[in-house]
Amino acid sequence: MNTKHIARLIKTAAGGSLIALASLSAHAADKEQGFYMGADIGRTKQNLNAGSQSSDRNSNSLNLYGGYKIDKNFAVELGYADLGKAKIGDASAKTKALNADLLASTALTQDLSLYGRLGAARYDRDFSAGGSDHTVGFKLGAGLEYKLSDQLSLRGEVTRYNNLPTADGQGFGRTANNVSAGVKYRF
Structure with missing residues (x-):
């Protein structure tokens, strides 16, 4: 050589x-870039209508997610949501979703930020009368995130799930609204 x-x-x-x-x-x-994970608990509201019965039903929900913050304004997330069980008359339906979302955020203060989400979800709905149904739909959400430390944040969010599966004649609606609060941990 x-x-x-x-x-x-x-x-x-x-x-x-x-x-x-x-x-x-x-x-x-x-320091905003990197992987994170979190969990939220909340309430899901569904409008149900079966014959003469029409009402809003609330149920407990759980959301588990993981994501990657691309930069200070954008992130991508994958998640699993258990939207709870809705019941009308003798019929009930349990709804779950697998999500893929894009988040956009803006800082309001040094520790508080506002974010919006747009995503797709694959819904699975199991009906008490027998059978289950699956659909794909979109979801929208908005929330606030408060940074407690470089790794730990609190979140509060409102999310709208669209195009949920229905069972013919059972009165289960195609939309659900979810209000949740939880924690996020950044690696």
Whole structure:
């Protein structure tokens, strides 16, 4: 190996090291990037209508999610939501959803931010009268996030789920509204 090859090798290694250091410092400067996970509990409201019976039904809900914050304003999330059981007359339906969402956020103060979500969900609804149904629909949401530390945040959110499965003649609606609160942990 001659000195020209050694010099090129040193220049290449030095250049690669500088690029790696620049990348690491840029990543360190943006503390907002990275993976996170969380859980929310809440209440789901569904409008049900079967013959002469029409009412809103509330049930407990649970949402588990994981995501990646791309930068200070955008994140992607995957989640599982148990929207609870709705009952009208003798019939009931239990609804679950698998979600994929895009979140956009803006800081209101140093520790408080407002975010909105737009996503798709695959709904599974099991009916007490027998059978189940599956559909895909979209969901919209808005919420507030309060940062307790660099890793831990509190969230409160309102979410609208659309195009839920229905059972013919049983009166289960195609939409559900969910209000939830929970915690988020960032790695």
